[in-house]
Amino acid sequence: MRVRARYAKDGRLRFISAIDLGRVWERALRKAELPIAYSEGFTPHPKVSFPDALALGYASTGEYVELTFAAPVDVASAVARFNAASPPGLRILEAVEVVDGAPRIARWLRASLWELRYPTQHAGVLDGGVRALAHAEHLPVDRERKGTSTRLDLKPALHMIASHEDAVRVILHHTEPPFRPTEVHQSLCTTGGLTALEQPRLVIRVAQGSAEPSGLCEALTGQPLPVRPHDHTAATS
Amino acid sequence: MPQIHASNSVWPRLEPLLADVRKPARYVGGEDNIVVKDHASTDARWLLIYPDAYEIGQPNQGIQILYEILNERARTVAERAFAPWPDMEQLMREHDIPLFSLENHLPLRSFDAVGFSLAAEVGYTNLLNCLDLGGLALRAEDRADDDPLVIIGGHAAFNPEPLAPFVDVAVAGDGEEFVLELDALIADARTRGTWSRSALLAQVAEIDGAYVPAFYAPRYTADGRLAGTFPRRSGVPYRVPKRTVSDLDRWPYPRKQLVPLTETVHERYAVEIFRGCTRGCRFCQAGMITRPVRERSKDTVKAMVAEGVANTGLSEVGLLSLSSADHSEILGLCGELADTYEGTATSLSLPSTRVDAFNVELADELTRNGRRTGLTFAPEAGTERMRRVINKMVTEADMLRTAETAFANGWRHIKLYFMIGLPTERDEDVLGIAELGLKVLAIGREYGRKNKVTVSVGGFVPKPHTPFQWCAQDRPEELQRKLGLIKARVASDRNLNLRYHDPEPGLMEGLLARGDRRVADVVEAAFRSGARFDGWDEHYDHDRWLRACEQAGVDVDWFCHRERGEDEVMAWDHIDSGLERDWLWSDLRDAVREKPLDDCRWIPCYDCGVCPGLDLAHQTNHDGAPRRTHLPLYAGQS
């Protein structure tokens, strides 16, 4: 039986790597005594797959996982048991059973809605920066890698951007190479003209899904999430 | 009195720095089974520190056990801290962040007692760094009367002298009962509102096993030898006994083992199946200082494993002890656990390096369906003569027969542990290591072209409370030369993998192990010149340590490379491990005469001194079956 879930990684768990997170998942599943299926062989691995990895340090309410169980489970009670067994900072938000042969969820993860929370003293200036980004034709950002710096254009990846109080919310297409919220921040400092803007105190991936004219269509439930949180009451936690 | 405010938490200042350090998960806590209490509703607050990196210290059994039994007391809180990696230390110093706990992220100074677990000497400079980062003066005499108590325990506490000026209390032996007795004193002082370190220490000194270095002073003879370490006040014992927990079944910990969020050196639910070892290996400090043998019953172990796995979700179970195959019910225990977990993803491991077919049988049992990759054996020395000296009674025939059984049963890789620099060692003994490795490899080849042998060689460091405490340690140059002999002999064979360590850190380990109170100045000088993480090759700087010795006026040669006389006073003579000094000396005489000694579990007591002193005897054989029916101790040996 296959189950697909959207989960949150936040709190202290923000500071563990994707590899560590995989182990935390395994243990929580074992501790919850859920009948997860294992691969064959000398060193069996639980059948838990993660379509993508969240960079260390970011919080998220929009991570996804696919689980294969060796026996049928009641999804709601499995979620409750998992959440009771998992350490603080890891919890399943939603889960659905998937029919056999359904394509992997990775296919539906085409964009992310990010929220960059800034120190409150910057709240007043964010809107100006956001407007500049929305109207610019190109958003040149520099990316350092192995000592060399490459200039990339963030603009084609930027679907929508808005500010709300101390937060900037942005929908980024999953492009190759992918862009990160740090590059949105960089753009706000340069093109956005906010030269004195400090680093965001917290970056949250709100959800993943597909980019729609109205915002983001969440991958698991199809729920629409507008880029402006006050447009929709259930947008963020 | 140490102040308490939840608002003291360093977290808000720490969090922004975590993006800039390696492995930030080391500093966040948040593990499964963590205990986070509100300090306002407690009377005694402990900070337990393992002075090494999180990934080394987190799995430490001592910390884990004390953490649980202290936190089980409603009005006591125990939190943990580890040594920050140098990148984090630098940021902490820049931002004025003190050493903090992982539970509430509170500064060291908000605790009443700071307890260090010292498994080995290499943690000493990290210990000083933790005190310094915590805002305490390094030397106890320079601290304020309202500062917390600093306590050390663990094997290294059997010679506390090189740390004596820095600590308030040292305790040798098992910590379970001791911490609870100390906790009661602390809680009492706190509830009465009369916290005074000096007043408290006078009371602490009355606890059985508590050594308060400030109440003792060493005296030296004109030629620089130690004349003795003597009490400076009345009412404290001349010799401080170690603590021994007699019934391990009454202390079934860990129950709710902390599960790390990030990778550590051991990710397993670990249960000690017994403490102590009486095999009598003469080089082995752990075996000597943990006597007598105290087993956990099979039923207790099984219950602990079931509960431990359920509480942690860990997939590996380690059945720990100094020589796990020696448990009197081991075959039944392994068989029953293997039955329980057969077909599940839970795997069992048994650290045992015993060289015999029985060990292979156990390893087979624990890997019924699993992968048989590496098996480890510890013959420790290359020739039978050398093995008689160190009392590791394995014949060459045993070794080869055991290897044959292992390869025949499908094991592909055999690892062999050896030491060089042993007392009375000759070049032929050293070469014997290479020869034995090659012979084992030749057997392996018969069972598979790709079968491998790893020969791992360490330099011997004489340790306190062992028959070899009188012996000279080999110089690093001499160890290098001996390694060269082995290298030259095995160089040509690709399937024989030789592993060894740089001998220089072993010299400092030897100095800290057998040093007296004068060596404390070396530790401090090394720390002040930047020594940290001395157990890590990338951080150990030998020249820095040699300079520290020079600065402190300590002659390493004299401490390490000199053979000591029968009557020489040792820096640890006032710490009573239970072993009679006369027995240790006679065992050394036997060693030199190449005379082995059997295990007192299966021959009559030979009066090493431990049992009568403790009013204890071996506690083994819970099922009442006749002793040792399943296998002779040394196959092929009388």
Ligand code: SF4
């Ligand atoms: S006192 Fe006797 S029985 Fe006890 S550990 Fe020593 S030799 Fe063995």
